[in-house]
Amino acid sequence: MGTVSDAEKKPTVIFVLGGPGSGKGTQCASIVENFGHTHLSAGDLLRAEIKSGSENGMTLNLHLIEIYDEQQVMVYTKFRQIRKLFFDEIGTMIQNMIKEGKIVPSEVTIKLLQKAMHESENDKFLIDGFPRNEENRAAFEAVTKIEPAFVLFFDCPEEEMERRILSRNEGRVDDNIETIRKRFKVFQESSLPVVEYYDSKGKVRKVDAAKPVEEVFEAVKAIITPKEKVDAAKPVEEVFEVVKSIITPKEEKDSSKRSVHLCVTKHGTLKEHLLCKFEACKDSLNATQCLLS
Numbered sequence: 001m002g003t004v005s006d007a008e009k010k011p012t013v014i015f016v017l018g019g020p021g022s023g024k025g026t027q028c029a030s031i032v033e034n035f036g037h038t039h040l041s042a043g044d045l046l047r048a049e050i051k052s053g054s055e056n057g058m059t060l061n062l063h064l065i066e067i068y069d070e071q072q073v074m075v076y077t078k079f080r081q082i083r084k085l086f087f088d089e090i091g092t093m094i095q096n097m098i099k100e101g102k103i104v105p106s107e108v109t110i111k112l113l114q115k116a117m118h119e120s121e122n123d124k125f126l127i128d129g130f131p132r133n134e135e136n137r138a139a140f141e142a143v144t145k146i147e148p149a150f151v152l153f154f155d156c157p158e159e160e161m162e163r164r165i166l167s168r169n170e171g172r173v174d175d176n177i178e179t180i181r182k183r184f185k186v187f188q189e190s191s192l193p194v195v196e197y198y199d200s201k202g203k204v205r206k207v208d209a210a211k212p213v214e215e216v217f218e219a220v221k222a223i224i225t226p227k228e229k230v231d232a233a234k235p236v237e238e239v240f241e242v243v244k245s246i247i248t249p250k251e252e253k254d255s256s257k258r259s260v261h262l263c264v265t266k267h268g269t270l271k272e273h274l275l276c277k278f279e280a281c282k283d284s285l286n287a288t289q290c291l292l293s
């Protein structure tokens, strides 16, 4: 049986979703710093596309022609002029859609995301603010053949998001009350169904984004941190020593408050049990009992 070559290996993608101003970009910056993902904000890519105008014509796959002679140089010049008009128009179209809080056609956004992924040497990405509707989602999966590892969903009340956006002060054309209301509507009607779709597949990790930045990041860290493994083949006391060293005092405190227990599965993976069938597991000191489960 053949093995999967490096070239065929799919990157790990986390979709970062949440309402406008829920703090996606802020948290992505901390994830990048702490976990080394590459952050791709679909909104930022679209804004960059507007700025770069026709230079980015290549993004959208127009083929360059070869130049043999003077006549072809003229043809090529004409071609570039037409191309510039075309891409200026695309830039204007994106700008207008952003002003109206509308969703830019999937084709454009996916091309930009694909290009950014290809240009990166990283193999783990945070895709922020995309997919924004069912069509975005289906098109991305069909074109890239990538399914997200999970969706990091920032849940925040509208009043809080509105307050945050209105004090953001980055000069964005869509950070005004009229467009904000439109963006909230689009989020409710088109983007939440995407979250619901992934939720039905058990892929949504929801975070209370109304809390202060640092507290939100604590919750994010708990989700992103790779689950540590324990060599469960060792004697029970040794395994428990390792378990104790992994469980920080804070987690221990939180877990007893929430009746969540860290246990070791048969395969040596640390697992959080909300409800454990073993009575002994109700006390985290007896976590080793879960080795039997």
Ligand SMILES: Nc1ncnc2c1ncn2[C@@H]1O[C@H](COP(=O)(O)OP(=O)(O)OP(=O)(O)O)[C@@H](O)[C@H]1O
Pocket (backbone or CB within 6 Å): 018, 019, 020, 021, 022, 023, 024, 025, 026, 027, 043, 129, 164, 165, 167, 168, 209, 210, 211, 212, 213, 214, 216
């Ligand atoms: N937990 C938080 N508490 C208070 N303010 C926050 C919090 N998180 C982010 N902010 C601030 O709120 C504003 C919006 O945050 P951010 O740009 O990260 O949101 P976003 O979800 O990426 O927004 P958008 O979807 O509109 O791009 C920023 O000014 C940011 O500093």
Ligand SMILES: O=c1ccn([C@@H]2O[C@H](COP(=O)(O)O)[C@@H](O)[C@H]2O)c(=O)[nH]1
Pocket (backbone or CB within 6 Å): 020, 041, 042, 043, 044, 046, 097, 098, 099, 100, 101, 102, 103, 104, 105, 109, 128, 129, 130, 131, 132, 174, 183
């Ligand atoms: O996948 C996307 C992402 C964004 N847009 C448009 O951009 C603005 C701003 O997006 P932010 O995520 O808030 O930066 C958004 O309202 C859309 O108009 C998009 O169409 N598709």
